[in-house]
Amino acid sequence: MKTKFLKLAFKNVTRNMRRTLITSMIMVFGCIALILAGGFIKYSFWGLSETSIRGRYGHLQVFQPESLEKEEDMPLQYGISRPDSLIRVIGKLDEVRFAMSRISFMGLISNGDKSVAFMGRAVNPEKEQKLTGFSMKMETGHHLGEDVFAQNEDEVILAKGVAKSLKAEIGDYLTVMTTTTTGILNAMDVKVVGIFSTGVPEMDVRFLSVKLSTAQTLLNSERVSNIIVVLNETDSTDKVAAQLSEHLSGFAIKKWHELATFYRAVVKLYNAIFTFLGILIFIVVLLATSNTMMMSIFERTKEIGTLMAIGTSEKRVLANFLMEGLVIGLLASATGLLLSLVLSFVINQSGIMMPPPPGSTTGFPLNVHYVGKIYLGTFIFMLLTAVLSTLIPAFKASRKRIVDALGHI
Amino acid sequence: MKKRLEFENICKTYSLGEVLIPALRDVNLSIAEGEFVAISGPSGSGKTTLLNLIGLIDKPTSGTIRFEENIISYNGSSKLHRLRQARIGFIFQSFNLIPVLNAFENVEYPLLLTTVSAQQRKKRVEEMLDEVGLLSLRAHKPRELSGGQRQRVAIARALVHQPKIVLADEPSANLDTQTAQDILQLMEKLNREENVSFIFSTHDPQIVKIAKRVVNIRDGRISN
Known part of the structure; x- marks a missing residue:
C-alpha cells in the first residue's frame, strides 16, 4: 500500500x-x-x-621526552644516544618501511665575504632521498652522497635562497660554523653539491642539508636529534605509534600530524x-x-x-x-x-x-x-x-x- | 428504519471580522437508513453548510449531532476522519478528482486508507466502475473524461468503501440537463441497490422531483 x-x-x-x-x-x-x-x-x-610526511616529518618521530619539554642549552643536549640500536628495533615492525636518524642544527654559513644564518638538517642521504626525494626539487647538482668517488667528502646541499645569498655554485667550498655540544665554536668546510627548492619561500632562504657524519663531526657528538620512522601506509600511523610506545619505553613518540602544525x-x-x-x-x-x-x-x-x-x-x-x-x-x-x-x-x-x-x-x-x-x-x-x-x-x-x-x- | 443521523438544535454562525453571520438556525433533522433526500433552497440558504455538518467536515456552533446514535465530539480529529473514511462518501459539485490519477486509481484511493487487500481492492474498484459504466475507461485520467464521466468516477469513489451515507453537493450543477438526469438516476439506482442513504443539495426543481424526501431550507432554517 x-x-x-x-x-x-x-x-x-x-x-x-x-x-x-x-x-x-x-x-x-x-x-x-x-x-x-x-x-x-x-x-x-x-x-x-x-x-x-615526505618533506619533513616522516610518519612518526622518536624523541627523548626532554627535548620536547625543555629548551636545550647546548646542541643535542637532549639528543638520542646510540640511535642505531633503536633503528634496528623499529625496523623489525611489519608496517615500518625504514627508520633513520636526523640532526637539526643552526649556525652560520659563509663564503668568506658574507655569512648567513641557516637552519640545517643532517641526514642519512640514501634513506632521506627515499623519503624527501618526492618533495625536494633539485635545481642544479645532485643529492648528498651521490658522488661515489667522494663518499668521505663533507658535502652540503643549499636551498636556492641561501645559494643566491652566498653566490654559491656547485663545487664551491663554504664554511659552516656552529657551537659544539660543549659550547665551543666549531667550523668546517663543506662542498656545495646541490641547490634545491623546498617550495616554501621562507625555507628557501634559510635551509641547508648535510650528511649525518658531517654534522656529528661539526657538533662533536654521536647523538642525533630524533629518529624518523617511515611506514608503508600512512593509515597505519596510529597502530605503529602504539606499538612503538610499547617497545620503546622512555622515549616520546610523535605522529606526523601532531608535529605538522601547518597541516x-x-x-x-x-x-x-x-x-x-x-x-x-x-x-x-x-x-x-x-x-x-x-x-x-x-x-x-x-x-x-x-x-x-x-x-x-x-x-x-x-x-x-x-x-x-x-x-x-x-x-x-x-x-x-x-x-x-x-x-x-x-x-x-x-x-x-x-x-x-x-x-x-x-x-x-x-x-x-x-x-x-x-x-x-x-x-x-x-x-x-x-x-x-x-x-x-x-x-x-x-x-x-x-x-x-x-x-x- | 434505523436512524443514521440526527441533528438537534444545530446552529452554525460564521464570523466575518466582528460581524456574525448565522448560516444555520436551530436545525433539527433526522436521516434514516437508505433514504434519498434532496436539500433544496436558493443560493446562500445554508445547503452547503448543512451538508458540511452532515459530512462531519465542519463543526456546529451549538447543538448536538448524533451519528448512528453516537454523539459526535469534535475534540479529536482522528475519530472524525475514521468516521468519514468508513461511513461517509462525498460527491462534489466540481467532481474534485485527483488529476494525476486515472479513473481506477481515483476510485481506489479511499480503499488505500483502509486495510483492504490489493486483490479485494481491485475487485471492488472494478465492480464500482462497472456499476457506473466506466470500466472501459479505467485508465483514463480525469482530463480525458467528459463532465458526466468525471461525475460517475466521483460517484464510484464515494461508494467504493461501502459508506452508510453519501453526500452530494449540487452534483448536477456542472452538467447539462440530460447528463444531470442520468447522474441522479444512477444515484437513485445505487441508493436502492446498496441501501445507502443519499443526501444531495440542489436548487434545480427538476432534480428535486427525483428525490423521495425533500428538505427545504431558507435563511438557515428548515421550512418543512
Whole structure:
C-alpha cells in the first residue's frame, strides 16, 4: 500500500515538471558543489599530508621526552644516544618501511665575504632521498652522497635562497660554523653539491642539508636529534605509534600530524570553509524546495480538502507531502551524485594546474578525490534537506480546515 | 428504519471580522437508513453548510449531532476522519478528482486508507466502475473524461468503501440537463441497490422531483 502512496508522490512531483526541474537542478548543483569541493579538499589534505610526511616529518618521530619539554642549552643536549640500536628495533615492525636518524642544527654559513644564518638538517642521504626525494626539487647538482668517488667528502646541499645569498655554485667550498655540544665554536668546510627548492619561500632562504657524519663531526657528538620512522601506509600511523610506545619505553613518540602544525591549521580552515559552503547550500536548497512545496500546496489546497473530506488523516496528508520532498530529494541527489562522478573524472583528466598556494612557490594539478563518505554524506544531507524543507509547508497543509480548503479557488 | 443521523438544535454562525453571520438556525433533522433526500433552497440558504455538518467536515456552533446514535465530539480529529473514511462518501459539485490519477486509481484511493487487500481492492474498484459504466475507461485520467464521466468516477469513489451515507453537493450543477438526469438516476439506482442513504443539495426543481424526501431550507432554517 505504501508503494501506492509513493507512486502518488512521484506523480504529484511530475505534475509541474518545469518547477520540479528547477528545484531539482538547484539540488543537483548543491550536490555537485559539495562533492567536488569535498573531493578537492580531501585531495588537498592528502597532498598536504604527503608533503608534510615526505618533506619533513616522516610518519612518526622518536624523541627523548626532554627535548620536547625543555629548551636545550647546548646542541643535542637532549639528543638520542646510540640511535642505531633503536633503528634496528623499529625496523623489525611489519608496517615500518625504514627508520633513520636526523640532526637539526643552526649556525652560520659563509663564503668568506658574507655569512648567513641557516637552519640545517643532517641526514642519512640514501634513506632521506627515499623519503624527501618526492618533495625536494633539485635545481642544479645532485643529492648528498651521490658522488661515489667522494663518499668521505663533507658535502652540503643549499636551498636556492641561501645559494643566491652566498653566490654559491656547485663545487664551491663554504664554511659552516656552529657551537659544539660543549659550547665551543666549531667550523668546517663543506662542498656545495646541490641547490634545491623546498617550495616554501621562507625555507628557501634559510635551509641547508648535510650528511649525518658531517654534522656529528661539526657538533662533536654521536647523538642525533630524533629518529624518523617511515611506514608503508600512512593509515597505519596510529597502530605503529602504539606499538612503538610499547617497545620503546622512555622515549616520546610523535605522529606526523601532531608535529605538522601547518597541516592542522589548513585542515581546520578548509573544514570551516566546507562547513560554511554546506550551510549556504543547505539554505539555498531549503528555500528552493520549501518554495516549490508551498506553491504546490497552495495550488492543491482544494485537493487537500477533498482528500481529507474522504477520510485522509492529517498524518497521511503530512506523509504524502514529505514523500514528495523525499522523491525530489532522491531523484536530484542521485543525479547530482552521478554528475559529480562524471565531472570529477573530467577534471582529473584535464590536467588543469592550480596556482601556488600561500607560502609555496609551485602550483599543483587540480584533482578531485572520489571519497565514498562524501558521496554518501551528500546524498543523505540532500535527502534530509529536501524532507526538512517540505516539513513546514506539509505541516501547514495537514492542519488546513477542510471546509476552507474545499472552498479554495 | 434505523436512524443514521440526527441533528438537534444545530446552529452554525460564521464570523466575518466582528460581524456574525448565522448560516444555520436551530436545525433539527433526522436521516434514516437508505433514504434519498434532496436539500433544496436558493443560493446562500445554508445547503452547503448543512451538508458540511452532515459530512462531519465542519463543526456546529451549538447543538448536538448524533451519528448512528453516537454523539459526535469534535475534540479529536482522528475519530472524525475514521468516521468519514468508513461511513461517509462525498460527491462534489466540481467532481474534485485527483488529476494525476486515472479513473481506477481515483476510485481506489479511499480503499488505500483502509486495510483492504490489493486483490479485494481491485475487485471492488472494478465492480464500482462497472456499476457506473466506466470500466472501459479505467485508465483514463480525469482530463480525458467528459463532465458526466468525471461525475460517475466521483460517484464510484464515494461508494467504493461501502459508506452508510453519501453526500452530494449540487452534483448536477456542472452538467447539462440530460447528463444531470442520468447522474441522479444512477444515484437513485445505487441508493436502492446498496441501501445507502443519499443526501444531495440542489436548487434545480427538476432534480428535486427525483428525490423521495425533500428538505427545504431558507435563511438557515428548515421550512418543512
